[in-house]
Amino acid sequence: MYDFAYHKPATVADAAKILAADGDAKALAGGQTLIPTLKQRLAKPSAVVDLSAIKDLAGISVAGGKVTIGAMTRHGDVAASADVKKALPALAALADGIGDPQVRNRGTIGGSIANNDPAADYPAACLALGATIKTNAREIAADAFFLGMFETALKPGELIVSVSFPIPEKAAYVKFGQPASRYALVGVMVAKTATGARVAVTGAASAVFRWSDAEAALSKSWNAASLDGVKVSPDGLNSDIHAAADYRAHLVGVMAKRAVATAG
Amino acid sequence: MAIDGIGAAVRRKEDYRFLTGQGNYTDDISRPNQVHAYFVRAQAAHAKIVRIDTAKAKAADGVVAVFTGADMAADAIGGLPCGWLVKNKDGSPMQEPAHPVLAVERVRHVGDPIAVVVAETLAQAKDAAELLDIELADLPAVVGLVDALKPGAPAVHAGGNLCFDWHIGDADQVAAAFKNAYKVAKIDLVNNRLIANPMEPRAAVGEYDRATGEYTLFTTSQNPHVIRLLMGAFVLHIPESRLRVVAPDVGGGFGSKIYHYAEEAFVTWAAPKIGRPVKWTAERGESFMSDAQGRDHVSHAELALDKNGKFLALKVSTLSNMGAYLSTFAPAIPTYLYATLLAGVYTTPAIYAEVKAVFTNTVPVDAYRGAGRPEAAFLIERIVDIAAAEMGMDRVEIRKRNFIPTDAFPYQTPVALQYDSGDYFATLAGAMNAIDYAGFEARRAAAKKVGKLRGIGISTYVEACGIAPSNIAGALGARAGLYECANVRVHPTGSVTLFTGCHSHGQGHETTYAQLIAERLGIGLDQIEVSHGDTNKIPFGMGTYGSRSLAVGGTAVVKALDKIVDKAKKIAAHLLEAAEADIEFKDGKFTVAGTDKSKSFGEIALTAYVPHNYPLETLEPGLDETAFYDPKNFTFPGGAHICEVEIDPDTGVVKVVDFAACDDVGRVVNPMIVEGQVHGGLAQGIGQALMEECVYDDKGQLRSGSFMDYTMPRADDLPSFKVSTAITLCTHNPLGVKGVGEVGAIGSPPAVINAVVDALKDYGVRHIDMPATPQKIWAIVNGGHRMAAE
């Protein structure tokens, strides 16, 4: 780890001020990505702005047909929340499947979404459920938020405050773990909403994406069998020692069907 | 009598310390005024070192010293030695290239150490390392075994890439047998390269006492005396009388902590230069590229059969990867610990094997749990299944037809070994019963109804533990002895300390050895301490590897106890005014036969050290005896492992749904520890079969260089094992023990792959290389020319 200055502001405004003033400062949430990056000397921020003392960043509320989760809410708290389990059980289940207990007790939804790891789970939920990401400056629709590999619409210094998920009629997330890391080799979130089906895929490509052919098929008929013959092209999908693109493409179809079956 | 003696499943004495975080590992040891070493390692697999400019790094904050290979060469420091010389077919010695502690002129694998920065803090050392100006000129690298032997392949060493070309067995006899074969089963297979990944990374602290001239090395070793011998004699030229090596608590080794490594030599060498203790602890990423790796064979084998399915002859040709340099025992693994096991549990009368060891630009390869025997078992048990398929025979029947009969022991194989005892029918029956083999077809049918492919696979194996005797091993190229020592020190009030040359790094010696002593002396386990790991305390021991600790180390304990009891009887005879021949020792009491006159063990101990009423003219005071034991032969554990898998054809995922292991490990001292050892070995064997693989790209970059990409087996990958024993006693050691440390990792991989191949039999699959990952299985199912099964 290189030396850095450490700040622990008590409000979002103070945190944003420090980040705005110093382009090389980094926000620290659960630290599950940032700390390993620092330890391996892969990042050299001038300052670390610890968000953990900002009280109103953590918390869960269900109101107005939406589940809203504060950016600093830990995965474990989402997984265990009776409110989330009742209103949007697919999201609680997704959170419960992230990493291991240590990671779930530290990692946060804000950190996960800001990081936009190509294999992270939450981005699939945001995209499939049509979430809105609220920052200290504005509200961003999920469809406009995840831009590419580790790339989001966040401006330098902009902080996620909360994420709101409209409650769908049905939803489910099923992932196929990369054997070693158990991050999603392929993860598929499906949602049945009043306006049609939404399907988001993580792990398979450089960033989370919506699978429009599957959405069209499921909007016609919400049924796993509707996906028979609907195929995602392996072109542009990730290839690594665990899975070539064609295998990933195949798994997208299998996971999507299993997700629809799980959603019921 | 001793309720905690042989056969009792007592809890491990050491676990309280470990489970409450009070273990004392090398990294827990900090010496006053110590400095920290950071190793700068090659990023390229093969390159010429053009220039290393250390000036800026030396001037950085907190830096105490910076060293390169040139500094060590200037000090006439020797290379890391190899402990086993294998000879070529023509009798000439293997190619044994220099293995400098820090690279000189060239780096030969990713992770090869180039320079060391020593600083007040580790962070300062790392900061300064970034200021090193190192210029490397990349050279083409060679990674694959087959590629390395092709003409024009980049040469890892000046002498080319062939380390040795060795053989064993009778080629003519085999050729003749193949002429008469009714059928020949053939296979080409790979034994995948593995990374041991013990929980504790390697670490070392070197210290020098200017007043006494004594060096101390604390290190994560399975065999501190071997390190003292190799490092003192060959690398640093320090007399052993002034070199103390301590291996304190060690958090797992699996073979990877047998070898003498560069880092421990460096910290010991640097300590007097700097005048302060020098400490190094590997980060996990360093472990991946500097711990010796395991396996990595490419083999072709053919098995000749007669029309009844009897094996007539086996011929094998194997390429074995040594990596970039020879690790300490590397040459012995694919030769004397592999090819000598190729008879397996069968009566195959003629065997011929040739083994070429090959240098590549990869991390050195050496013994890893099982070391050679898993490679042999995998090859044999795969080709036996293929032979069964060729012959249209049942897989159980073909095995039974070829088993060495239970009354044929001692059995001389055509590849040098003589098995002393075994009953392969009993262990096979034990495993078949445990897994309900007879009920399998019904389970297969039930699985099929829900779209799953079930398979069952058998592996019947034998292995060899407690490598010995020293004189024969020496004739075969070993450069070390293979005996073990034990010093039983009875204290004046009757408690006992055992000093053993074996080393426990997960095996539970503090309990098992204590049970041997409790049984013999009739004292409680709480009266017994087991001390290991410090060369200043222990006579001279060879450490722990190859499942030798009970068969060799335990026998040394028994021999030392014999001496203790002999002497104690003399003392008792004196006190009881009886003839020594009339003294009986039982349940901790010395009694004059046929009388009620007796003395307790504690009274005898006290008399030995307070010799007021004592036969001083004929007997020395004290009760402290040492024994060295050099075995007559290996021991030969064996058994049967049966694995049942279920494959999800949609994803290619293989689930191990059941696993039964019935092993013959000889006499069991602590059944709980034995079961635990088997569990751990099975996890590693199943890991090798389904998950683990060390992958390099064609430039020699390690693609599986962290736990993000190297798949370790986890608890939820494994079923609840059905573990049992069906023992025969070893005939040449007094306890009748054989060894259990490796059986799990040896027997299980072929059982798993045989099950996977069985599950996929409708797809025309004959063989699948390990690891059988979901991607590989899916490719088979997906590309599958599915045979008409219905």
Ligand SMILES: Cc1cc2nc3c(=O)[nH]c(=O)nc-3n(C[C@H](O)[C@H](O)[C@H](O)COP(=O)(O)OP(=O)(O)OC[C@H]3O[C@@H](n4cnc5c(N)ncnc54)[C@H](O)[C@@H]3O)c2cc1C
């Ligand atoms: C062993 C392990 C296994 C894991 N497995 C999974 C898995 O299976 N699935 C999965 O999805 N994830 C997994 N993760 C990732 C983990 O779940 C975290 O979500 C992720 O690391 C980021 O969250 P964090 O709170 O730790 O963020 P941090 O590491 O603290 O920060 C990550 C990045 O986000 C930025 N950031 C943080 N909060 C905000 C904010 N409010 N506004 C703007 N920017 C912000 C930081 O500046 C930083 O750049 C795993 C992590 C580990 C260590």
